[in-house]
Amino acid sequence: MNPLRTLCSTAAPVLQNAIDTDVIFPARFLLLMDRDGLGKHAFADWRGTDFPLDTAPWKGSEILVVGENFGTGSSREQAVWCLADLGIRCVIGRSFGEIFFSNCFKSGVLPIRLAEGEITQVEAVAQAGKKIEIDVATQEIRLPDGVTLSFDLDAHRKRMLLEGLDDIGLVLEDHAAEITQFEKNRPNWLNLTRDRFDALTGR
């Protein structure tokens, strides 16, 4: 995963509230089994000359500015992969669907929640087509008029972004022995064996 340290880009405004995962990545494209090259299907039914991501000065923006509850709905990680494939590395909004929010970090995309008074300033800059700077290390958003906004980011996720780390690799490196130990103490009623399943399917 590519590390994410700083960004300086125009920010495409897609501000409608409750944009769901079916709008971001329509279900019919879930039949594709790739995780790369999905950008062409992002917002598939909304794309066109009047859609910000297809229009100057936002075509190629690395930042997306959204409304409330962006990414609500399904768990499909394609909703993040398709944005990442378009080059988007940061999504700033009022609130996010919870699974979408957590999926973002798996692809090195930074979701930022801002409060009402702050987000309106970001929206104005985005709509004016001006550039925004993001600094992950200092957790700051710098607007062209000199205003600096800070954002929340938990320490682990920050490290993952800055270093471009793989979550799973880290767990195996640091906690494999603890997992094995935990399994030894698990109550037996939680275990399943292959023969129970075979009995179920009549094999």
Next chain:
Amino acid sequence: MSGKTLYDKIWDSHVVHDFGEGEALVYVDRHLVHEVSTPQSFAYLDSTGLPLRRPELQLAVADHAVPTKDRDKTIKSELARNQVARLKENVAKHNVPYLALEGNGHGIVHVIGPETGFTLPGSVLVCGDSHTSTHGAFGCLAFGIGASECGAVFATQALRQTKQNTMRVTLTGGLPEGVTVKDVILALIAQIGTGGGVGYAIEFAGDTTRALSMEARMTLCNMAIEAGSRVGMVAPDETTFAYLEGRPLAPTGADWDAALSHWKNLPSDDDAIFDKEVTFDTSILEPQVSWGTTPEQTGSVTGSVPDPDAMTEPGRAERARKSLAYMGLTAGQKFADISVDRVFIGSCTNGRLEDLRSAASVLQGHRVADAVTAIAVPGSAAVRAAAEAEGLHEVFLSAGFEWREAGCSMCVGMNGDSLEPGERCASTSNRNFEGRQGIGGRTHLVSPQMAAAAAVTGRLTDVRELLK
């Protein structure tokens, strides 16, 4: 010190490593695997060479992409055919238990999990599907995850998670005639909003909840995600235990006894403190119908399409305008005057035996309106067989419904069952998002009874008129 909630108890008993500040590595007891969310997760194993740690704690089935008719023929869509084939290859390669499309164990992940006893109280269960919240009906901690997290479960059987806040939703007063748990959850979402549960694990409580069957509790928890919460739970009780006892994958003998004594201690302690409390009177509800493109855009069937201009919050008003434009509706239009082209009864929300019975009770002695095409899609092969054993298929067929094989079907427009642009559907599914049932399709979320009523009259209809 105050007591623990159901959520706390399950969380605490699954912490493998505590990172502090509510972050922990949590052990996963059960992983449901389906064809759509896992090709990339299996590919992760292949590219890293990591083994799948505990194959026997996974259960795989193809449900989203599969057709619900002509199942004896090869799947028409090449993409869908390849995806199902890929799942079969992956589960064979990694020795994951797989319920074949042709077999009598097939069904929607969220129907077969409970049905087989794979889903257990007190466990942590995940699946690459947001409606995994369904399983919380059993008093387990169940939530949807993305494909990367599915890969993490394959490789480590654990997930790094942040502990959620807790919200207790106390449902009181019981259900009036013609009102089902689907109406309860739709009305609740209309009240608290699709963002109302974000960050919270919801526990449903109260006398209305206690009186619900397991199937109804599953419908309730299934749609917790539409209120923004990944987790919806109901504390296990005698109803839960009676449902599970004797299921093929449920514990037996001494294991059952040990499980039972553990499960009886799971309900939230009397002095447990929830971060948020909501009380919701279900005795005054009417049957619900969604009118927009987000589940919170829902009202009582006796009402009419709301006027965005009368909404005080600008974001809400703007969203409503967009929804009405997409839905082809105008403010003030009476719900009962909206005609439908299609009716869909099924899905992980409402594709269980009780749902089919409830719809059939309305259809009995009626015919589907001429202009309407209606399908009934059981949630699993076992549901289908049980429904046929009591003759429900004959009620559907003689009313003019198609009686299909199990699958996600028209809940998600990716398996051949979908709406044409502009078509309007009364649907027992969970999402009325733009394009969810097909490009340009218009979805009205309703209960199975309400869907049956709409099929009969050809318009959105207060089912209580037909029940008189």
